[in-house]
Amino acid sequence: MSFLNSFESALNSFVEYAWGTPLLVLLVGGGLFLLISSRARPYRHLGHSVDLLRGKYDDPNDPGQVPHRQALSTALSGTLGLGNIAGVALAISTGGPGAIFWMWVTALVGVATKFFTATLAVMYRGRDASGELQGGPMYVIREGLGKKWLPLAYLFALAGLCGLLPVFQSNQTVQLLRESFALPLGWVGAENTFTFDLSLGVALAVTAMVVIIGRIQRIGRFAVRVVPAMVVFYMALTLIVIGYFWREVPAVFALIFSDAFSGQAAAGGVLGTVIATGISRGAFSNEAGIGSESLAHGAAKTTEPVREGVVAMLGPIVDTLVVCTCTALVILLTGVWQHGEGVEGVSLTANAFSHVFGGWGPLLLLVMVVPLAFSTIVTYWYYGVKCFNFLFGPRWQSVYTAIYVGLIVIGAVASLSIVNNIIIGMYAVMAIPTMTSTLMLHRRVTRAADSYFARFDPK
Known part of the structure; x- marks a missing residue:
């Protein structure tokens, strides 16, 4: 137990260091620089993204693996879900x-x-060891910056292997199923849930294997439906919850704005904790600047890189400004955040819904959480x-898949604190090569955007 406590303490220190001022400046400051240097162009072409999602410019013969709408749905399936439910809590x-x-700030910039990172993901696609376009x-680093920058590419891939793991989703899905079904129905005792958690983890792992076998094409079709x-x-x-507490909505928004600059409600009352928490959870939620979403957008069928950038910029709007805000309002309006000592993650959100829907609250939340998780x-x-194939080639891909599926099971019974810190820490590492390469190549995106919008969406 002492080793576990020491490991958890070390992880806490690593996350605190990783999400320090330099990274916050890189993510938020870098995003502001891209916003200003582009003259807010992404915000002026949101209407064009709707045409792209409707398939107006789709060509099945274009290089890539999935249409724009499936690429966006796949990227959103990686961000929407427990990052918006448990992450906000x-x-x-x-x-x-x-x-x-501060989560809103990460979404606005x-x-x-995302416009820049997704455009670059298509602009600098490269062949993997099996010759497939990726x-x-x-x-982006290898094709756009050259071989001398390959250490940054390897850094991203290594961090991606550790940060893009299923343990958080598995952990919180099982927790919600346990507390919504197993405990209330008496299937398990409060002190003996390991067997139940393990069984659900195995079931989740087996089901995931069925979809994984179909690779990105099946994942894209699944995501665009779900x-x-x-x-x-x-x-x-x-x-419905917001309508129930509609009189308190202005006061909740006032609380968000006032506490953002005072930090009175933060752990320890430290303003830096408020800012670091908001930006790190916002980055975990919408993945802007992290680079993981570019892995999905880079698979889009198109010969026009800017098109995927236009589609990708909808992600933070849907993910953080809409869905995360709704979750936050539910938690703050119901007041569970002030009376939920010892309750964390998805359980706090479930308690909030119980205030309005009673025993049906967690069940209704479950209907949404399980498919998205x-x-x-x-x-x-x-x-x-x-990431694995970039580092080691496709020969050992089956080994990675076996380990990944095993981690779904491990995540079901692991400590939430350890799981959360590993992923949040690796997200910080992933942001370094992503934002560095994006800032270095931003002029190429700007030139491509000037040409594209003059031809297809003159505004």
């Missing part, structure tokens, strides 16, 4: 209501960041296998 538990404001930060439906369903639930698990496998 963790942000409020640690950083207080003010952390939500993240629109520009996109992602490691290929993600939109679950977002609409969750929005309906949260709007599952879609995240299979999407992360796709991300991880691309």
Whole structure:
């Protein structure tokens, strides 16, 4: 137990160091630079993204693996879900209501960041060891910056192997199933849940294998069906809760803004904790500047890199500004964040919904969480296998898949604190090569955007 405590303490120190001021400046400051240097162009072409998602410019003969809408759905399936449900709850538990404001900041600058990173993911696609066309930060670095920058590419791929793991999704999915079904129905005792958690982990792993076998094409088809439906369903639930407490909505927004600059509700009352928590959870939620979403956008069928950038910039809007805000309002309006000592993650959000829907609250949340968490698990496998193949080639891909599926089971019974810190820490490492390469290549994106919008969306 002492070793476990020491390991957890070391992870806490690593996360605190990784998400220090330099990285916050790189993510937020870098995003602001991209926003200003592009003259806010991404925000002026949101309408064009709708045309692209409708398939107006689709050509099945274009290079790539999936259409624009499937690429976006796959990217969103990697961000929507437990990052928006459990992640927001963790942000409020640690950083207080003010952390939500800093999550919004990551989304606002993240629109520009995603435009640039996704455009680069298509602009600098490269061949993997088996000759298949691939996109992602490691290929952007290799193809766009040259061999002398390959250590950055390897850094991203290594961090991706550790950060893009299914343990958080597995952990929180099983926790919600346990607390919504097993404990209330008396299937397990509160002190003896290991067997139940393990069994669910195995079932989740086997189901994931069925989708994983179909690779990105099956993942894309699965995501494009599940993600939109679950977002609409969750929005309906949260709007009911917000409507129930509508008189308190202005006060909650005032609390978010005031606490963002005072830090009074944060753990220890430290403003730095509010800012670091909000930005790190925002980055975990929408992945802007992290680079993982570029692995999906790089698979889009297109000969116009800017098109995928236009599609990708919708991600932070849907993910953080809409879905995360709804979750935050539910938690803050119901007041569970002030009376949930010892309750964290998805359980805190479930308690919030129980205030309005009673015993049905966790069950309704379950309907949304399980499909999205599952879609995240299979999407992360796709991300991880691309990182693995970049480092080791496709020969040992089956070994990685076996380890990944095993981690789904391990995540079901692991400590939430350890799981959360490993992933958050690796996300910080992934951001370094992603943002560095994006800032170095941003002028090429700007020139490509000037040419593209003059031809296809003159505004």
